[in-house]
Amino acid sequence: MLPTPDPPSDAERDIALRRYDTVVKLLTTDSQIYWARSQVFLVANAALVGFEFSSIPIANDARQTKLLALAVGAATGIILCILWRRGLKAGKAWTEHWKAALRTWEQAAFGDVNLYRVRPPHISRAGIVARGTAMLFLALWIIVAAYVALCLYLRWAHRPLP
Numbered sequence: 001m002l003p004t005p006d007p008p009s010d011a012e013r014d015i016a017l018r019r020y021d022t023v024v025k026l027l028t029t030d031s032q033i034y035w036a037r038s039q040v041f042l043v044a045n046a047a048l049v050g051f052e053f054s055s056i057p058i059a060n061d062a063r064q065t066k067l068l069a070l071a072v073g074a075a076t077g078i079i080l081c082i083l084w085r086r087g088l089k090a091g092k093a094w095t096e097h098w099k100a101a102l103r104t105w106e107q108a109a110f111g112d113v114n115l116y117r118v119r120p121p122h123i124s125r126a127g128i129v130a131r132g133t134a135m136l137f138l139a140l141w142i143i144v145a146a147y148v149a150l151c152l153y154l155r156w157a158h159r160p161l162p
Contacts, residue, residue: 008108016108023105027098034091038130041084045137048077052144058151060161067155070148077141084134092127 008016052073055066102116151161 012108016105020102020105020109023098023101027095030091030094030098034095037087037091041080042133045077045080048073058161064155067148067152071152074141074145074148078145081134081138081141088130088134
């Protein structure tokens with residue numbers, strides 16, 4: 001049988017509480033940055049979608065510059081989504097880093113109270129929503145890009161647009 005560890009002294013507990021407090025502040029800041037960054041990309045994508053969809057479907061008499069502008073818009077949307085996913089990935093890495101630090105000092109600071117050590121199974125992860133939204137926009141942009149590419153191809157082949 002393994003010996004049970006001695007409970008932390010008051011000085012050790014005080015150090016653990018101060019560390020915990022500092023890391024909670026860092027986690028809060030990074031969480032706010034994570035969601036603010038996601039909102040910026042969401043608004044940018046929504047505005048760009050509004051621009052794109054105001055010009056679709058494309059008429060047969062549409063100028064080629066309009067088709068090229070729509071292609072650039074679709075490419076920009078795809079790039080925005082890729083950057084959005086990368087930003088979400090980086091933000092998640094930092095928040096997970098801070099949560100791991102909290103787990104390290106939680107026992108010394110609070111004893112058997114579970115804050116971050118074990119995630120309750122009934123609580124879903126909030127980041128899934130942000131990542132899912134970014135993937136939804138990425139799929140939308142790929143569809144728009146394919147449609148505009150088809151229109152450009154048909155225009156250059158001198159065939160009627162869909």
